[in-house]
Amino acid sequence: MPEGRSGQGHGGSSLLFLTDEQLRQGIEAMFFAYRGFTADPDRILAELAYGRAHHRAIHFISRSPGTTVNNLLSILGVTKQSLNRVLRTLIGDGLVISKVGELDKRERHLYLTEEGEALEAKLSDAQRARMRAAYKEAGPEAVQGFKKVLEAMMDADMRRAYAKLRD
Amino acid sequence: MPEGRSGQGHGGSSLLFLTDEQLRQGIEAMFFAYRGFTADPDRILAELAYGRAHHRAIHFISRSPGTTVNNLLSILGVTKQSLNRVLRTLIGDGLVISKVGELDKRERHLYLTEEGEALEAKLSDAQRARMRAAYKEAGPEAVQGFKKVLEAMMDADMRRAYAKLRD
């Protein structure tokens, strides 16, 4: 660690069992782990000329079939223009269908087609396989802690969105 | 969950205490938590016309002062062209200096300037503050599990890079 930092941390963390070094390790663990987390789906997507953005859209449409563009927007945290580009290609390629809302015709309700479901399953299977291996290696107690820390790391609105999906 | 999936999972996970639903929750937790993880530095960086790529370079140079371009490359997992673009701006802005190697004059050793250290500290403080809050909320046992699962999720070479930084 470069000199001139260890003494000036905010709030004397050594008294609270949390040194800057421990925190830094957690930060780096998140960085490296996230790479692993996305690696397998990324490989599959690259063959299909899709990206992570497509995966995210497919995942959450699969999770909540019939969700609206606006709802998806708030979950994904991107602009509607960004999401729209992704949705356009997915709809164009026949992986997603968009139905005009019956009550409110401004809304579009999104569903995966059979083909969309197939890709979703392929991507999910790859990602779940890694997750399953990690869970098994770490053990059930570790998994509890893992989720607990991740939840605490979320912004309040994301924690809400996350909890909502658990229903 | 859309029909046609729950029965066909790979390997009857219910017998192994890991249902697809549990795994999916972990996947979503990673997604939402990573957003929180990067949110605070992102806000700071946006004001300075820098991005996450700059943050990553600054972080690992701060972590291993004098590291070479090649070493940084393997840690970050990007192409040299991509990294070079970022380093060029950081060097141009006086946040990083590049010294020709003494033993091997082909190598460039990278260091943060005082100004670079200042930005690093600002970014780190923000990120550590969130990490510290999450750790405190979740408790020390949860933190153990958190790290354990993240390590198990990394690719082998990333786990090596991660371990190497812990020395």
Next chain:
DNA sequence: TTGGAATGTCAACAAGGCTGACATAAACTG
């Protein structure tokens, strides 16, 4: 019925990944 709010689409731009080609300098090897 008219104006504002909500929803979604299209266009254009920027950041930051990527590949490929190539230059330079230093180190290594036979």
Next chain:
DNA sequence: CAGTTTATGTCAGCCTTGTTGACATTCCAA
């Protein structure tokens, strides 16, 4: 010493995915 490999930097061009701005449609409330 000649030739090869290694480390780095650079240019050009492409793609994905973020952004803002402009605009059309629909709904709703004054």
